[in-house]
Amino acid sequence: MTEADQHYLRHAIMVSDRSRQHRNRPFGAILVSDRGRILLEAENTQVAASDCTGHAETNLLREASRRFTRRLLARCTLYVNVEPCPMCAGAIFWSGVGRVVFALSSSRLYALTRDNPDRLLEGCAEVLATGTHRVEVFGPMIEEEAEQVFEKLSETPNVVAH
Numbered sequence: 001m002t003e004a005d006q007h008y009l010r011h012a013i014m015v016s017d018r019s020r021q022h023r024n025r026p027f028g029a030i031l032v033s034d035r036g037r038i039l040l041e042a043e044n045t046q047v048a049a050s051d052c053t054g055h056a057e058t059n060l061l062r063e064a065s066r067r068f069t070r071r072l073l074a075r076c077t078l079y080v081n082v083e084p085c086p087m088c089a090g091a092i093f094w095s096g097v098g099r100v101v102f103a104l105s106s107s108r109l110y111a112l113t114r115d116n117p118d119r120l121l122e123g124c125a126e127v128l129a130t131g132t133h134r135v136e137v138f139g140p141m142i143e144e145e146a147e148q149v150f151e152k153l154s155e156t157p158n159v160v161a162h
Contacts, residue, residue, distance in 0.1 A: 001101075001141050008032050008079040009103045009142055011041075016081040017149045019043035019056065026149040027082055029056040031064055031097070034075040040064055056080065057088035061095040070096040077101055081146050082109050083139060089127035092135060100124060102139035103146035112150045 008030060015028025027044035042060035046052060057080055064073060077099040078084075083106040084092060092100055106123060125137040140146075 001138070004036060005079075005101050005138070006142060008038075008077070009081070009101060010145065011038070012079040013081045013103060013142075013146055013149060015041050015043055015056070016146075017152070019045075020149055020152060022048065024048050024054075026152075027056040027080070029060045029078060029080045031060055032077045032079060033072070034077075039068070039076065053087065055085065055088050057084050058091050061088075061091045061097070064097075065095055074098040081149065082106065084124040086122050086124075086127050089124045092124075093128055093131045093133075096133075097135065099136040100128075100138070101141065102137075103141055104143050104150075105140040108140065108143055108147070109150070112147060 012028045012030050015030060016026045019028055020026035022043065024047045025044040028041065030041040031039045033039055040060050040063055042056045042063065044056045045054035045059055057078065060078070073096045076097055078092060078097050080100070080102045082104045083102045084100065085106065102124070128135040128137055
């Protein structure tokens, strides 16, 4: 992992904390160009929008697909505080983003949020490995830092993880 990867993962964790403060689920995503410029960031909006597809990654990729060409997206990295779920992995594939870096693994998230009955146990890398074009996946990284926003959940009533 590079220093730049750590920096952008910490930024995604900050976005996830902001999502939690907005009374949504604590997930955040940022899109970074191959030149190191943050192009977009997005929070989870499942609670606020009453939208089960309002994951940070899908929110970000929906906007990215409107604004940027697939050629540009292929050179971008998506940084997320938690490993993307299978739905988000599909959105990553269809968007054409070329690289994903995540902080907290989904298995570790599920261990932190044992009370959540809804779980899809297939990992992002497994989903993306079945596609017809390559998407690089790196993670988990800096899991202890990423866990902290979930430890704050008790401070935000009615916010449940993934």
